[in-house]
Amino acid sequence: MLRTKKLRKLKKKARSQAMKYTFIAGGITAIGVILIVAIVAFWPAGSSGNAESQKKKTKTTKTVTKKPAKKPAKKPVKAQEKKIPPPLTIDEPLPDTDIPQTATTIKGSTAPGCTLTVNGQKYEIQPDGGFAVNVELVRGINTFDMKSVSPQGLSKEKEVVINCTVTSSKQRSP
Secondary structure, X not given: OHXXXXXXXXXXXXXXXXXXXXXXXXXXXXXXXXXXXXXXHHOXXXXXXXXXXXXXXXHHOOOOOOOOXXXXXXXXXXXXOOOOOOOEEEEEOOOOOEEOOOEEEEEEEEOOOOEEEEOOEEEOOOOOOEEEEEEEOOOEEEXXXXXXXXXXXXXXXXXXXXXXXXXXXXXXXX
16 A cells, blocks of 8 residues: 555656746746747848858859840920920909900910910911000990911910990080
């Protein structure tokens, strides 16, 4: 009986020792895995570890560097190539202006080289694109259709409305 008690104690001790060593081994394994992950994570890319293998790699490996192909230079695109009509601005008379005369001058600008028409009649523009068109007015609302046409055929139109407030000499009091 004494012998069986001793055997049980020894078995129990062996089991606890085995569990102790298993726990320690498991801890060592976990630490080893962490170290390996840390080394791989911080190791320089493409290096193998020892200098000799590095020398062998550089001797046997040729690096071919290709120069990137040159892209053709983009040409600046002009406004007419983008299908943009020429500008047409009216400086005088200002919108909603009453003119107390039977004649006035419409002043403005467009792109150089364009053709300007007012109510279908062509007018010359200055080399810088400016224009001044003398027009006759009748009493009341006068409408003028302005059109600028570029050499490429693109056009822009504006309507100029002028209210003539002139009074005739017969309507004046003596």
